[in-house]
Amino acid sequence: MGAVVLRRQAGGEHSLTFAERALYHQIHPVKVFTDVASAIIAIDLFWRHLLVPGLVIALLPPVLVSATLIREVDLDRYRRSAMGAYLRRYMPPWVQALRLFGAAFAFYAAWYHVPAGVLGALAIVAACWVNGILRRRPT
8 A cells, every 4th residue: 555645856856835834734635624614513513512522522533634735745737727826815824814714613603502693704715716707897
């Protein structure tokens, strides 16, 4: 059975800056899966008022995956992709902050058993991801 290798380019240098790696790691399939899975499980844990497990699940896996991807994975192929171009144009830091706020608000709403709040907060996160599609193009 082979091992998955997540090593940097030869010489230990990244071809991208830290800010670029922080941006492009967000579309890596492992990161997307980790964020979605952690959020779903954490919402359930907060709904059941399990604060510590909820915080651990909400924070630890996404942070560990982000740190690993940013440090170890060559993200240049994501930079060159169509989704990379989309991120550059439509995912400035304030939109990333709004996504984070939406996730935090979903956890808060789950704690207080407000389904509309959870759905509304998740809608904010989804709107942040599709904001470039929703924007009107000048004619």
